[in-house]
Amino acid sequence: MKRMPMWGNRAAKYIVISGLLISGYVHLDIVPFHFSHMPAHGIFFGVLGVFQLFAIFLFWLRPHRFVVMWLIFSITGGMVLLWGVTQMDFTPFTRSAEPIDSPTIITKLAEIIAFIASIFHFGRLVPKHILKGLALSVVTGIGTLALGYMAEYFAGGPPKDPHGFPLANGHGGTVHSHGIYDNYYTDDYSWNDVFKSLKGYLTPQPKSSYVWNLPTGFPEPRVPAENPMTEEKVKLGRYLFYDKRLSGNGTVSCSSCHFQSKAFTDGKVLPEGSTGMVHPRNSLSLTNSAYSSTLTWANPSLENLEKQILIPMFGEFPVELGIVGKEEEVRNRFRNDTLYKRLFAQAFPEKDRYHFTNFAKALASFTRTIISGSSRYDRYVYKKDSTALNDKELRGMQLFFSEKLECHHCHGGFNFTLSTVHKNTVFIERPFHNTGLFDLDGRGAYPDNNTGIMEITGNPNDMGKFRAPTLRNIELTAPYMHDGSMSSLDEVIDFYKRGGRSITKGEFKGDGKESPLKSGFVSGFELSDSEKEELIAFLKTLTDEEFIQNKELSNPF
């Protein structure tokens, strides 16, 4: 055998060893994190790490062996290739939201450098084998992939849960997740869990072109199958949301009643539509409406934003955007606009794309991104930052979650309303409550223009039942209640403390406290003035400054 100059070979050898050392240890380092959300993923990295470290000894002892060369190639170049393929959009391995984080960058760099050095090393050592070596590395890569495909084939196709939610397309966003095969805060895995998650790891993942950017602890919203999220629709929706040309007479846009600075409410008791007609209901905050199991203040059948958005667009009683009768005119404003030509073409590839259903789809997609979860409360609860709330606020939090006040029976869960649905919800809850705001006739009557879901269901027992809205950003969304009849949180808490509102004069005279239709959860409670202050201080920790300043939700014009 021809002996090559020592310096070159030795350098190559050390580079290979260092590369393997780095990637091996990094892979071992990330094992616990991956094991905790999906055992098979952790085991994969563990085995890989051990292999990469073990290979160093083989390489050290037998640097001339062909089989060692094959091993080194496959755990350096082969791994980069495997990783590359899992990142590519056209392969069945692609996951949405696989982050390229620092361990990824470090290991891939170390592996690729070690791979190049190993070609150099083995090539110098056995020049006639250099082509064979390259060929082998390709074969190794193909072999690794083939193994993956075979595993998928024998595992019987992509596993799905019985409700058709795609596997491994988990909680979305930049959160690394394997969906239903994630492990949930426990360490009692059985081998069955490991097999199942291994199967999930090796099988094709559904692709989603949309990456949710969700706050920590937030589940992925449920999106109707007929309107999957895309960046393009969100972008178009954002322009439409802020565009006054969407109203019949061109005077108002969605944003006229939903200001970002007020958590997408308008600060008025009752809003006015494009023609000046007053809406009987207070502008609802759009905060986290992606998670609302029903939309608007009181409609049990209105379950998605696509349907809901048609109401402000086409509603006549009251007129909001007021498009009715001006459909063609409104559509043409967008059809003939250079900016919207581009935005619509990107969002809706079909030829005939200026349907109002597409307007609604784009607006719904944008509205689903109006997500708030970066308040101080979230820092305290989800980021485990115990300094985020002060003692007074913590005492308020204790009161909020106490059985004495019972706030959480209606305003519970991550979104501070039980009227919440997300991707993994099986049983959708659509609660509505009569909180005793009115009792006009001793039988619980509410004012005629605002009877709650009775208006929809026709059931007299549904009189005065409204949906409990989220309390997130509640500090910014005054005035309160469906009719905007309470101006401050102070007033709202006094009302719940009393267990109903007494109106002593005027057309709405009556004591809601005594209403036979009032929810059993609004029974009143004792609360001192200082406790009230603590409760309000807690509610204010739900204000999300990042959210109201989020550029992606702001006016694009």
Added chain:
Amino acid sequence: MFIGCSEENEVILNFEGEINGKPLSCDQWYSGFDINGATAIQLKDFRFFISDLRLINSKGQEVPVALEQDSTWQFKNIALLDLENGTGECSEKGNMAMNTAVRGKIKNDRYTGIVFKMGIPFEWNHVDNAAVPSPLNVGAMFWNWQSGYKFARFDLVTDKPDREKFWFIHLGSTGCVSEIMGAGPESPCSKTNIPEIRIENFDVSSDIITVDLGTLLKDIQVGTCMSGTDNQFCSDLFPRFGLSLETGDCMDGCANQQLFRKKTHEAYANVGK
């Protein structure tokens, strides 16, 4: 998968709700009560969690049933029983779906009794309920991280005057202490409040469990009880679950609980008629 199918048997444990001899329903008034000023009640909600279901073999050993993982009603060793159908008074918090059985598999053997718990084991009781699968993500059954789930939720309307007509019976752990609120407690709650129900001479293939709100409430002072230790109604009600309100543990092995019983054979005689 390495165990032959013949060695495992399917287990379906059926539950049947009852009040004073009548089947449970959300649309009906149940009379014949004389408790705390009420003579009749109506259901508003009726859901509870069952966990750690075991069958007792002829040697007296308790053999765990592996629950079917359906991502709907059952998760790990926990099952949600839902005897309300979301109609009538149940529409405020309830839903249409119902579940009256626990399904699973067990090693083939002769079994003569059953044991189960009404509640959620500590390690699953204080999770982030937005991040766990169904049935643990049902919002109406969750308090918060610190207190965990409502193991049982029996919401009632009575014929008392409007202001006192609602009775909420929520069973769950109390005395749960977390370092920070909004995170689960590190150590188990001081009062677990999970009754363990044992029924001997029970053949799971043919017998049914009656869940009887009538016997639970009979002749005691009842009102809203959300498991608070200082609640006067809880002190009457807890022994009916077999529990001590003071310790949160079973008294005499929960043997005196009045909620669950094997359905009597006289009742069977009427089935199918």
